[in-house]
Amino acid sequence: MAQPITDFFVHSxxxxxxxxxxxxLDVLTFTGEEKLSEPFKY
Known part of the structure; x- marks a missing residue:
């Protein structure tokens, strides 16, 4: 049976x-917008 690969260094x-x-799965980059300080819109 194959053994799982263990991470010895994690970049993220x-x-x-x-x-x-x-x-x-590593997340290398992501984008987003902060919306908590903006008025609520319907």
């Missing part, structure tokens, strides 16, 4: 979990 502190995916 962020991980992504996807259901039914066994691979370890």
């Amino acid at each position: 502190r962020h991980k992504l979990r996807v259901s039914e995916v066994q691979a370890t």
Whole structure:
């Protein structure tokens, strides 16, 4: 049986979990906008 690869050095502190995916996924970059201080819009 194959043994899983262990991470000896992780480049990213962020991980992504996807259901039914066994691979370890690293988040290399992401973008977003801060919306907490803006008025609510319907």
